[in-house]
Amino acid sequence: MLAGALTAMSLTGAGVVTPAQAEQQTPARHTVTYDQHSVLVDGKPLYIWGAEFHYFRLPSPEAWRDVLQKIKAGGFNAVSLYFDWGYHSSKPGSYDFTGTRDVERLLDEAERAGLYVIARPGPYINAEVSGGGMPAWRSTQTGVNRTSEPEYLKAAREWMSRINPIIARHQLTRGTGSVILYQVENEYQGGRHDADYMQTLIDWAKEDGIDVPTFVNDGGANQNWVSGKGAPDIYGFDAYPQGFDCKDPDTWKNLPDYSYVNDWKPESPLIIPEAQGGAFDPWGGTGYQDCAKLTGTDFTRVFSKMNIAAGVSGQSFYMTYGGTNWGWLADPNAVYTSYDYGAPINESRQLTDKYQEFKRLGYMVNSVTSLARTDKAEAPTPSDDALRIDRRVNPDDGTQFFTVRHADTRVKDKDETTLSLKGADGDYPRVPQQGAITVDGRDAKLLVAGYDLGEKQRLVYSTSEIMTHAKIGDREVALLYGRAGEAGETVLRYTARPKVTVLDGDVTTTWDAERGDLRLNYTHKGLARVLVNGMELLIADTAETAHWWRQDTSAGPVLVRGPSLVRTAEQTDGTLKLTGDSTKAAKIEVIADAKKVTWNGREVAVTQAPRPVELPALTTWKYKEEAPESAPGFDDATWTTADHLTANNAALNGSLPVLAMDEYGFHHGNVWYRGRFRTTGAATALALDAKTGNTGQYAVWLNGRYLGSSGDGTHNFDIPASTLKASGDNVLSVLVENAGHNEEWGHDYSKEPRGLLSAEVIGGASTLTWKIQGNRGGEDPVDTARGPYNNGGLYGERAGWSLPGFPDGNWKSTTLSGQAAKTEPGVRWYRTSARLDLPQGQDNALALDLAEPPGGSTGYRAEIFVNGWLIGRYLPDTGPQTRFVVPKGLLREQGDNTIALAVWSTEAGAGPGSVKLVDLGASAGGIKVGTVAAPSYDAKTYAMPAAGAQVTVDAEPFLATGTATKVPVTFSVPKDAPTASNVALALKVPDGWTATTDDPIRFDRVRPGDTVTADYTVTPPGDPVHYAVLSATAKLTQPGRPGTVTGVRAVQVPPPALSADAYVSDLTLVKAVNGWGPVEKDSSNGEDAAGDGRPLSIGGTTYAKGLGVHANSQVRVYLGGGCTRFTATAGVDDEVGDGGSVSFRVVADGRSLTTTPVVRGSDGGTGIDVDVTGARWLDLSVDGDGDVSSDHADWADAKLTCAGGSS
Known part of the structure; x- marks a missing residue:
């Protein structure tokens, strides 16, 4: 027995393995079943204490281990994992499970950490992510999402046939993983009740090898999918009783008692797959500090213990680590960049007070295994009617559990009560015998009676709560706790008077020879230690419990006191090897059956404090104007022609041409449109309609002149005098920000279009010819490491301006402190380099703080890139976020880093004031996390395409039905381009139209600066045509390579003017x-x-x-x-x-x-x-x-x- 060090909990319950056991070569298969009380692993009841973690919100696979170890150390025995379909699929048939999307690695890490896995693959996940996890390309397909319509099922089967086998390979039942439960769909409720769809998902899972129990997560206790076709094995539901309005965090709701849900499906256990662990904060909210308070330690205590009292035997807390909505991952209607969620592990991966509360409860449910199998029993009446007592009893061993709380959970009063106890150990009409049980406002206690703390240690009752207990070597150890200053009473049963030694603290003992009871009375203060017949009884206040950690090794459990975190424990040949973190120097105390202890590989008695972190000031920046697309002479010849006349999305039917960005393979971030038109009459304004999603915006330029900006919806932009051209083409440039796709809370809500929907010239009849450009590569992004959510279609993004290694030597310099604000609205990029030399051997959490200049305008927004990763969107006019956590692994902690801002100003003079790199805290120890592999700038990859020739179709905007019209087609070579040879022109017209020419359409060569023209005679049909595109192509060789250049012109063939009513x-x-x-x-x-x-x-x-x-x-x-x-x-x-x-x-x-x-x-x-x-x-x-x-x-x-x- 050794006293002197610390460690984190790693429960070796049935089937969950320690790191050492994971090295075994032969898989040990296990059974996972369930009964009316709980999930059973190898026939043993398991109380599921789960933690929700989203790997896609932490784009750093090595950092996944950090979070998973913290989850395990915090007393959780399971991790709940959504799998985001859209995160893995940029286009139909394309699926990426590498790098930051390597879910095989994720599941291996969960198993290595000693965690069971609750798999939640959708197809729909909600999760406040764009589209609720639906891939954006689904918005272009038929078949209503989340139904049994064939086209949707075809797409969903693509996803499920890829993710299901991965999950199946990691099932505990195969001995090759730790997956114990599989969720079917998610929050499938409201107007949806497609039993065929739900049953199809279940059948697919079975076909793909899923053999663990399935469950449903109802969107509340709404009794959906309890029985009948499409009902999974186990019923579960969301429970967010505090809601999501963090503006008044001190206002509580009277929390519900969910015991009535037991009656809905009595043959299966009652689980809550999403028990409230925090709350999300929307754009314009008050910040996650308020969400953390709304769902703080007091709420955690009351809510989770009420659920235990209600018979819930599985709670998974959403979120336990929230993470970051990097890139364009977020659902804009719900959240901004941060997804901190007020969770127990905050966005920068640091442990909060709430984490300690979850740890106290988690250690208890894992060590007091009788809790996993209980029945409701008659409860004693509290002596104070402001309080409520619930009682549950294990039917096998008689252990009793009492939950004591206020009847109205909102009250803040402090009250006292006693209770009566009847059981195998006798009747106790008054518990405690001395004093009373104190229940503070917004508090709850889970008390245990009639329980064997060890082989020879019978707990009759205690008014302290059990944190954990274990046999370590030949000694029983139990850790009890209570609120500081509150009295406690513990009664133990022995056949003879035990030897009692009070080592520390003020504890009085009373021996009742008639009953064989040893009664201990004390006040919770710091740490008291009592030796009783070979048991070390530790009695702590709640603050003291934060210093205690439990780990379970192949040689048995260990307890450690002192460090900030104990990650792992491994014991071999009498040596206990501990790893963990310390935020300050602390003495290590270990209770273990070991001869030697090492901490992070060294024999030490005191943990070291982290070394100071020095960060560079970000004062020297380079900048460059962007948005050349707004200039009328910009070369958009290589852009995609927006000429679709039909769409599968019903929301786009009837408006021509179809302009929505998704229809052209651009799904995320910003997209540019350029429309050419000639006008007849005195045009006075432009009427535009764009769908941007919440917080999105669009801006408009006409012939290079800025007209203004708007949020989502329709807006009329006045045309200033002398802006329009009287002859020739006018060029309308529109930059649209797609803030993200809706979640699927209605009939195909996620398919709501994004981008420009329509544009009309007011006061002057015209037809617009459109080009569109979004992210480079569209559905085939050139940067597969960062993936499709990382980039939109800003010029700088397409040109690689956000990337390390981009040559910005010819950019202008600025200090950024307000001096660099744009003088005109538009887009400007800023870049700086930050060289870091952070202390090694410790975990450093960093963030960027942004602020507008004093007295400056907030009429701008910024996309924030770190080494090419889009880590956040800063909207100073909306808020609340000004601090942006840099996910671990994106910064080079020893080396140069590129920080870039894409600043879009909608007001003259608006722009950023300052950007600071800030230290959020460091801890000595941690795990080594390298820089996430992702490409730097490559000149060839990011060269901006330019056409070596140009084709122009010169048609009038309106043609008459059945009437021949001359349409010149012109081919030209710019003065700075090489000669084009073997030029062949062709004009394509819609079906039912004719196009003929007597002019030459083949040319041996066209020299730089020269132009050739062929006049076509075009005849439209006799019926009206609302919108048609005439497309001319030129095949050519230039220089020595064949190529094709295209020019288009949109026209209308209106019906005859009405001449009668x-x-x-x-x-x-x-x-x-x-x-x-x-x-x-x-x-x-x-x-x-x-x-x-x-x-x-x-x-x-x-x-x-x-x-x-x-x-x-x-x-x-x-x-x-x-x-x-x-x-x-x-x-x-x-x-x-x-x-x-x-x-x-x-x-x-x-x-x-x-x-x-x-x-x-x-x-x-x-x-x-x-x-x-x-x-x-x-x-x-x-x-x-x-x-x-x-x-x-x-x-x-x-x-x-x-x-x-x-x-």
Whole structure:
């Protein structure tokens, strides 16, 4: 027996192995089953004390070990792992499980740490990640997500067929891993109840080799998937009783008692796969310090112990380590860059007070194994009715568990009680016999009675709580604790009077010879030590327990006191080898059956403090203007033509061309659009509609002149005088920030489009020809190490400006302290180098602090790159985040580091003030984490493409039906490009069109600065065409290499101008966007299929003519300038009763004519009568008033008065 050192807990329960045992060659298979009480491992009940950890929020595989060891050291016996489909798949059929996505390594690390694994592969995970884990490419496919529709199942099967076999290989039942549970889907509730889908997921899991029990995580205690087809083996549910509003962290809700859930599925255990371990904080929130307080140690004590009292035998706490939403990983509606979550292990991987509370409870549930199998029993009545006592009893050994708390968990009063105890050890009408049990406000106690603390140590009862106990060598050791200053009483049973020696502390003893009871009375203060018949009884206050750690080795358990963390313990040949961390010098005390102890490889009696960390000041920066895409002469010839006329995404139907970025393979971050147009008439403004997601924005330039910016939605940008060209092309440049995709909380919500949706010239008829450019490579990103979420389509990102090694020698210099703010809105990049020489042999946590200059504008935002990794988005006008943790492994701790900022200013003079590298704390020890492998700048890879020639299609924006029109196609070679030879021109027109030419279309060579032209005669069909693209290609050789250059021009073939009165429902709908199902003519919106509406009816009046739509909707018809008046009766259709709340808008040529107040289902019809004289286009829009459910709107009797009168 050796006293003198420390260690972290590593439970060697059935099937969970220590590092030494993991080296065995022959896999030992195990069984994982369950009964009504708990999950059973090799037939033994297991109380699951789980920790949620997201590997995708820590892009550093070596750092995974750090977090997993801390989880294990904190008393957790299981780790819960989501697997993010979108994180692994940039395009259909492509899956990456390497580097930061190596889940085989992740599962190996979990097993090596001694943790069971709860596998949660989705396909949907929610998790406040972009798309809820759905890959963004799903937004371009058919099949409603999370249903049994074939196209969705085809995509989901791709994912499950790849992730399931990996999980299966790591099952405890195979002896090659530690996976014990498998979750089917996630929070599948609300309007979703597709039993075929759920059953399909279960069947796939079985086909792929999953043989551990399956479970469901209901989105609350809502009784979904308890039984029937599609119901997994075990029912579980989310429990977040404090919610997610951290603004008033001192306000509690009266926490619920979940014992009623036992009745729903009595044949299986009650588990909570997501028990509240913190809360997320949204953009504009108050910060995670408040979330940590809202769900602090007091909440943890009360909530988790209430769940034990309710019969819950499995709790996994979400989150235990939150991490960082690096790149474009976040769901913008929920969270910003930090995902600290107020978790027990904070974002910088440091341990909090809450971690210690989880440790106290975790050690208890792992050492007092009787807790895993209990039944509800009659509880004694507290002597104070403000309090509540719950009692559970193990049916096999009779151990009793009493949970004592306030009946109303919100109160802050301190109260006292006694309780009566009956059991195998006799009746005790008053416990404690001396004094009372004190229950402070917002506190709870879990007391144990009738329990064998060891082979010869019978605990009759204790008003102190058990932290842990073990037999170490030939000595029993038990650690009890209570709140500082509160009295405690412990009664032990012996056949004869034991020898008692009080080594430390003020403890009085009383011997009851008749009962054989030894009663100890004391006040919890620091640490008391008592020797009783071969047992060392340690009695601590809660603060003292933070210094104690338990580890289980192949030679038996050890207890260690002193260091800040004990990671591992390994005992061989009488030597106990401990590893761990220390944030300050501390004496090491070890209770172990060992002859020798080493700490981090050295024989020491005192842990060393970490050495000071010196960090460089980030005062010298280089900067360069960006956004050349806003200039009219920018070469976009190699960009993708945005010319799609159809989309699988129903939200894009009716608006041409389809502009949404996902449709062109650009799914994350910023995307550029460039539209060319010629205008007829006096254009006054541009009407743009973009979907950016929450906190996203877009900015607009016309012919290089900045027009302004907007957040998500529609906005009109005035055109300043002299900006438009009277002849030739005008160039509209639009930069759109996609802040992320929605989670799937509704019908295909994650498929909500991103990017520019439409752009129209107000006051001047035109047709825009579009090009689009997003991240380099699109769905095939050039940087596979950092992956698809890391980069968007800013010019600097595409050119490698964020990367180490980029040559910025010709950039301008600045100190950044406000002096570098842009004088004009736009994008500017800043780069600096930080050389680090951090002390080795310790864990250093670093962050970047950003601030705007004093008195400066907050009208800017910044993307923050560290060595090419996008570690955060800084939005000073939104907040709250100003500190950005740098995930471990992204900085070179001995060497040069590149820090880059992409600053997008929307106001003149706005820009960053200061950037500081800050030390968040260090600890001696830790584990070695190297720099994550990722490529530096490569000139060839990041060379910006440039076309050596140009093709231009010179067509008018509007063509007449069935009428031949001359369309010149021009090929030119820039003056600085090489000669093009073997040039062959061709013009492609849509089906049903004709294009002919008598001019030469082949040219032997075209020299630099020269131009050749072929005039085509193009004839459109006799029917109207809303949008068509004429595409000219030139095949050429330049220089010595064959190539192709393309030029495009969009045109419209409108219907003839209306010359007689007409109902809108009788006209061709040039645009028909609807919030649910198709736009219906002469019937209500109905359901989601065409033709399923009912007769139009508003306020009890039926209408024969009109349009039935669903908010949000937009319908467009062509007038041609021949109409004078539009009339209609607008209202919510009677088919939804009193439901629905909408407003109606009428717009002509981009100018708003009228907008109604909000109309509800009970309001009846609203008359609309507006002047449309001279208008070419008419738009009828319906906007929802917040929630768009039941927003069935009618344009009844919608009629146009036109020249010529009635038809």
